[in-house]
Amino acid sequence: MAELSVIGQRVPRVDAWEKVTGQAKYAADYSLPDMLWCKLLRSPYPHARILNIDTSKAKKLPGVRGIVTGKDFGGWSWGWMPATRDETPLAVDKVRYMAEAVAGVAAVDEDTAEQAAGLIKVEYEELPGVFDPEEAMKDGAPKVHDYVKNNISVEYHWNFGDVDKAFAESHIVREDRFRTARATHGYLEPPAILAYYDPTGYITVWASKQSPYFHYRHLAACFKVPLSRVRVIQPFIGGGFGGTKNDSLAGDFCAVLLSKMTGRPVKYIESMEEELATSRRRHSVIVYSKMGVTKDGLLKAIQHRVVADGGGYTAIGPLSMYLNGFMTTLPYKLPHFKFDAYRVFTNNPIGAAMRGHGVTHTRFAAEIQMEMLAEELGIDPVEMRMRNAIDNPKPGEIYETINKVTLKTCGLKQAIKEAVEDPLWRDRDKLPKKEGAISWGTGISGSSYSGGARQMGHQACAAIIRLCEDGTVNLITGATDCGQGSDTVLCMIAAEELGIKLDDVAIKRVDTAYTPVDPGSYGSRVTILAGQATQKAAREVKKQLLETAAANWQVKPEDIEIRLGEVFVKSDPEKKMPFIRLARIACYSGTGAVIMGTGYSSYGIEHLDLTNGIGNGGCSYSFTAHTARVGVDMETGQITTTDFTIASDCGRLLSPVQAEGQIEGGAIQGLGQALYEDFIMDRGKTLNPTFLDYKMPHALDVPNIKLIDIVTDDPFGPFGAKETSEGSIVSAPPAVVSAIHDATGIWFKELPVTPEKVVKALKEKK
Amino acid sequence: MKEINLTVNNQPYRLSVPPRRTLLEVIREDLGLTGTKEGCGLGECGACTVLMDGQAINSCLVLAAEADGKQITTVEGLASGDKLHPIQQAFVDHGGLQCGFCTPGMIMSAKALLDKNPTPTEEEIKQGITGNLCRCTGYTKIIESIKAAAENMGGK
Incomplete structure (x- = not known):
């Protein structure tokens, strides 16, 4: 690879200054004169028919300016696919989960709006609810929606190879039931919106959306206005991680409609308690895993039957279930694979996307079960993984899984090798095994995640670069930095391609009135797809500049190089000028030309086969080997995690500081799912909708993290980049559970592994 | 009123x-x-x-x-004009932020800590920010940032 000037440098984030000084504005920080406040009324029942809504008392409260109920949206509904448009902005005839919104109020201040919401009288007929997905699938279970049978919201049945024959030929076959937690994103910024529907028919919103173009489409469809009149102006986003901030919420639709009705701007901020009780969280998934291996520990077949708690609506469920299955053929060689997936409606809050989407469940199950089999066979867990790991394809070659997922690079074996050479694993037997009540253990996992995800028709992704006459450029994309650092990476790509300094590239937030359409921030797609678009736009600008310089010096464009703001003739370095001078010459050429470049991403545009699970769901795949050391208090069940070593093949790290932050952050979010995080539900009611009771890792819970970078330059990714954001959230739970097993001799199959579960299991073991 | x-x-x-x-x-x-x-x-x-x-x-x-x-x-x-406070500068230099929503509160907790204890151990830094949740960074780079700030401030 050619020498790089900007890519690979440890640079600060481009938005760091605004964020450390408190100048970065988030949705809740925006206000407009004459603005009203919106509050919602939410259902006290998880499943009930709405018989009547009486708003008369609320209307009479001084300061109330408008009230909306479900009927005011004229029957409009939305969903991820045309066949799954089962959700309305507010519940119309019935509520399907606790705290589903039924009415919205706009008033002169937040307190009045809240008081008025409390004065709305809703007459409900409570219906029997169903809260367990396996119960919900049974004949005779209460029906959440009438348009499906047995509450099955999504189902897939894939069969690759011949699992029955493979199990018959296996030396050992295991069958286990695993379950993942009811975990949520846990960003600190509750969803918020400031909306203004102006009398000429334009909708303008400042909303906390990590994929603003979903919201733009939803608003256009709901309010029947042209897309060209929907303006989503993107503030800074206080964390996303999928799900809620990828979708539109009751508060968004109400704020816009109330603005339309009153002619005034309307602001809505969700309380954290509302957010935690209703967030579009990760599905809780039951995985029935059957795995067969040869006596040498080689994988013969995996059969997964997964049952996911979908909650009250479909949302992004069809994609979630696809992701539960399509990557099970990674990161190990798997000749036979059967997958039966059921996403089931219940009267719980909605299951949707979260970082590590889909894969966290089935990789956890498969990784633990493989190690259980290794234990039965007496094979070392590292050896077991090395025997099965997919080899790195030679340059130009492609590895294809049985479901036609294709890899151009795979650094898993190298990652495992380097992870186990690290002292954490290598010297594990030299460290104490027991200290007082603490039993120590070390564990390992391997994982993979796709980067450059694609979503049906929402694939279009572009960048525009505009040269200014002073030699700086504006980078304009529809891509969203919701904290992951993509604005920095995209600016670095532009600077590298143009041969200018990072400081000379300016980027602003998405504004759907000006920025090109983009799918959004999900599926680790921004660096790869918006990165390629940026690269192409920059090359188009550079081409025009080189032509200008070539004409000026009477040489060929290909003889000229631009590096770090200097333009020179390669064969005659005496012929040189600063970039700013070339920019001036080009901009003042007198031809009237404006130097601009556009580019769009061409990666990953083949057909996405959700129904049959064949082919790629992304452009390239990261690979991770993860070791962990934990101490388990054998009396209290308390688990302390002291160390993580994470070897990641993320292709090439374009911005190492941001990439490390992604890997570390993902690993700690994964630690939360392994040990702490779970919504405690009682018949549809969330018993712990606060950060006091929904336990996310604090600074004191965090282990020492050592990162090892495995470089594989993937041809599908700008400068060889793959994904960095999601691999470690998938690898962390199985690594931690493997370490807990090493410490206690017990395999935990349900997440999170809380002290109660540990104490109970230790008692049962005795 | x-x-x-x-x-x-x-x-x-x-x-x-x-x-x-x-x-x-x-x-x-x-x-x-x-x-x-x-x-x-x-x-x-x-x-x-x-x-x-x-x-x-x-x-x-x-x-x-x-x-x-x-x-x-x-x-x-905290900043004086364009000049960032050393804690802010350390967060910029060491990647101690991502989405930025916890950052103001995190920096204020770090300031309270360093005002009282200019040379904290890693454990004391973790104690000092344990009331501040961060969902993006996994805390590692925040802890590094506060450590660097303490060093840059020379125990003052």
Whole structure:
């Protein structure tokens, strides 16, 4: 690879200054004169028919300016696919989960709006609810929606190879039931919106959306206005991680409609308690895993039957279930694979996307079960993984899984090798095994995640670069930095391609009135797809500049190089000028030309086969080997995690500081799912909708993290980049559970592994 | 309504506030200093951390009336013109932030810590920010940033 000037440098984030000084504005920080406040009324029942809504008392409260109920949206509904448009902005005839919104109020201040919401009288007929997905699938279970049978919201049945024959030929076959937690994103910024529907028919919103173009489409469809009149102006986003901030919420639709009705701007901020009780969280998934291996520990077949708690609506469920299955053929060689997936409606809050989407469940199950089999066979867990790991394809070659997922690079074996050479694993037997009540253990996992995800028709992704006459450029994309650092990476790509300094590239937030359409921030797609678009736009600008310089010096464009703001003739370095001078010459050429470049991403545009699970769901795949050391208090069940070593093949790290932050952050979010995080539900009611009771890792819970970078330059990714954001959230739970097993001799199959579960299991073991 | 006098970032203010109004509401809505964030509103996430007479407090839990006569410092009060406070600079240099929503509160907790203990151990740094949740970074780079800030400030 050619020498790089900007890519690979440890640079600060481009938005760091605004964020450390408190100048970065988030949705809740925006206000407009004459603005009203919106509050919602939410259902006290998880499943009930709405018989009547009486708003008369609320209307009479001084300061109330408008009230909306479900009927005011004229029957409009939305969903991820045309066949799954089962959700309305507010519940119309019935509520399907606790705290589903039924009415919205706009008033002169937040307190009045809240008081008025409390004065709305809703007459409900409570219906029997169903809260367990396996119960919900049974004949005779209460029906959440009438348009499906047995509450099955999504189902897939894939069969690759011949699992029955493979199990018959296996030396050992295991069958286990695993379950993942009811975990949520846990960003600190509750969803918020400031909306203004102006009398000429334009909708303008400042909303906390990590994929603003979903919201733009939803608003256009709901309010029947042209897309060209929907303006989503993107503030800074206080964390996303999928799900809620990828979708539109009751508060968004109400704020816009109330603005339309009153002619005034309307602001809505969700309380954290509302957010935690209703967030579009990760599905809780039951995985029935059957795995067969040869006596040498080689994988013969995996059969997964997964049952996911979908909650009250479909949302992004069809994609979630696809992701539960399509990557099970990674990161190990798997000749036979059967997958039966059921996403089931219940009267719980909605299951949707979260970082590590889909894969966290089935990789956890498969990784633990493989190690259980290794234990039965007496094979070392590292050896077991090395025997099965997919080899790195030679340059130009492609590895294809049985479901036609294709890899151009795979650094898993190298990652495992380097992870186990690290002292954490290598010297594990030299460290104490027991200290007082603490039993120590070390564990390992391997994982993979796709980067450059694609979503049906929402694939279009572009960048525009505009040269200014002073030699700086504006980078304009529809891509969203919701904290992951993509604005920095995209600016670095532009600077590298143009041969200018990072400081000379300016980027602003998405504004759907000006920025090109983009799918959004999900599926680790921004660096790869918006990165390629940026690269192409920059090359188009550079081409025009080189032509200008070539004409000026009477040489060929290909003889000229631009590096770090200097333009020179390669064969005659005496012929040189600063970039700013070339920019001036080009901009003042007198031809009237404006130097601009556009580019769009061409990666990953083949057909996405959700129904049959064949082919790629992304452009390239990261690979991770993860070791962990934990101490388990054998009396209290308390688990302390002291160390993580994470070897990641993320292709090439374009911005190492941001990439490390992604890997570390993902690993700690994964630690939360392994040990702490779970919504405690009682018949549809969330018993712990606060950060006091929904336990996310604090600074004191965090282990020492050592990162090892495995470089594989993937041809599908700008400068060889793959994904960095999601691999470690998938690898962390199985690594931690493997370490807990090493410490206690017990395999935990349900997440999170809380002290109660540990104490109970230790008692049962005795 | 109650009359209160308070000093925020060295500016004196006299305000008339309803008895239920929190210090966070005064800072964000009455004074327009939106750098201080509201996350949970219940004192569990630390996003609203400011200094009151040098102590790090959750401003969502303090009534404005309780801040009468106090010195308040918010994130906007740290930099001198274009020059960042060494803690802010260390967060920039060491990648101690991602989405930035916890950052103001995190920096204020770090300031309270370093004001009291200019040479903290790693464990003391973790203790100092344990009231501040961060969902993006996994804390590693925040801890590194505070360590670097302490070194750059030379134990002062």
